[in-house]
Amino acid sequence: MALQFNLLNQTEAGGRRAQLILPHQTVETPVFMPVGTAGTVKAVAQDVLESLDAQIILGNTYHLYLRPGHEAIRRMGGLHRFISWPRALLTDSGGFQVFSLSQLRKVSDEGVRFRSHLDGSSHFFTPEHSMDVQIALGADIAMAFDECTEYPADRRRAEESLRLTMAWARRSLDHFRAHREEVPWYREKGCRAQHLFGIVQGGMYRDLRRESAERLVEMDFDGYAIGGLSVGEPRDLTLEMISEVLPLLPNDKPRYVMGVGYPDEIEQYARMGVDMMDCVLPTRAARHGLLFTSEGRINIKGKKYAEDQGPPDPACDCMVCRRYTRAYLRHLMQAGEALSGTLNSIHNLAYYLGIMKRVRSRLQTQD
Numbered sequence: 001m002a003l004q005f006n007l008l009n010q011t012e013a014g015g016r017r018a019q020l021i022l023p024h025q026t027v028e029t030p031v032f033m034p035v036g037t038a039g040t041v042k043a044v045a046q047d048v049l050e051s052l053d054a055q056i057i058l059g060n061t062y063h064l065y066l067r068p069g070h071e072a073i074r075r076m077g078g079l080h081r082f083i084s085w086p087r088a089l090l091t092d093s094g095g096f097q098v099f100s101l102s103q104l105r106k107v108s109d110e111g112v113r114f115r116s117h118l119d120g121s122s123h124f125f126t127p128e129h130s131m132d133v134q135i136a137l138g139a140d141i142a143m144a145f146d147e148c149t150e151y152p153a154d155r156r157r158a159e160e161s162l163r164l165t166m167a168w169a170r171r172s173l174d175h176f177r178a179h180r181e182e183v184p185w186y187r188e189k190g191c192r193a194q195h196l197f198g199i200v201q202g203g204m205y206r207d208l209r210r211e212s213a214e215r216l217v218e219m220d221f222d223g224y225a226i227g228g229l230s231v232g233e234p235r236d237l238t239l240e241m242i243s244e245v246l247p248l249l250p251n252d253k254p255r256y257v258m259g260v261g262y263p264d265e266i267e268q269y270a271r272m273g274v275d276m277m278d279c280v281l282p283t284r285a286a287r288h289g290l291l292f293t294s295e296g297r298i299n300i301k302g303k304k305y306a307e308d309q310g311p312p313d314p315a316c317d318c319m320v321c322r323r324y325t326r327a328y329l330r331h332l333m334q335a336g337e338a339l340s341g342t343l344n345s346i347h348n349l350a351y352y353l354g355i356m357k358r359v360r361s362r363l364q365t366q367d
């Protein structure tokens with residue numbers, strides 16, 4: 001079944017309000033997707049994510065493949081059931097972590113051989129294998145296997161990387177189409193299958209980005225992601241690449257910018273017509289004591305908060321801000337208490353999800 005993406009409203013600036021109908025959840029877009037690396041959004045339990053109104057979360061294929069293993073997860077009914085998450089899931093292709101975390105990588109046209117960062121064991125990932133692993137995990141959305149081009153990359157390197165990503169996109173799609181019905185929940189969900197998104201790469205070269213987008217659209221994926229951004233480049237370059245690619249993507253399919261960003265960035269991109277975004281920033285920063293608030297970023301470790309009886313963010317009505325003080329959050333951090341990461345993460349996620357909620361309601365009423 002084709003992916004259902006119902007556009008409800010579109011503004012002149014390109015921002016759109018839509019419903020993305022996935023096998024496990026109807027997702028209201030634009031949406032921010034918390035990252036659940038190894039089957040958990042770090043330090044935040046699933047029922048809390050539900051109460052924060054998270055509609056879709058990410059799982060990282062590389063981590064889940066290494067531990068506990070995709071076959072084990074398949075035997076347990078897929079990732080939704082294994083982690084007790086009834087709403088939507090998206091898995092990445094494993095490519096990004098293979099390139100960023102693993103050791104002794106060897107890339108060929110066939111695929112990537114790498115050593116696990118956990119125990120040094122040797123593994124070989126191909127586009128076909130990435131699809132098999134993602135089908136076993138059974139997220140609602142899987143991603144084509146790609147090479148995330150590093151920054152900076154010279155023209156030749158970016159071209160070569162793009163050539164690989166395009167060949168792998170074709171192979172991912174062919175293999176996926178032949179096996180997409182093998183997801184663990186296929187019958188249970190009324191014979192609805194998984195969806196596959198292609199990933200636009202091309203480094204920071206506008207023409208390579210255009211070429212990548214056009215070729216992927218020709219292949220006809222269920223949705224399109226823009227990858228290889230937020231890899232250390234200046235922000236105006238990120239924006240330039242997104243602006244270059246968005247008009248080339250079909251209006252009736254979802255667009256996902258991977259791995260962004262700061263609160264003002266996700267708002268800006270959503271207003272331009274990006275439907276989906278994910279980032280580890282709210283949860284990672286939280287574990288380091290960095291809170292995103294309506295008054296800007298605050299570092300809760302600061303001595304000035306030692307006896308601050310105010311809420312973390314006076315404008316936030318999340319469960320943390322309603323109950324706890326800055327002084328208490330600082331104390332938890334200072335004492336190295338496990339609750340620290342949990343409470344900080346809950347607030348930051350509430351802040352990110354709240355931004356998207358406001359953007360959605362504004363997009364709803366604008367023409």
Ligand SMILES: [Zn+2]
Nearest residue numbers: 316318321347
């Ligand atoms: Zn809050």
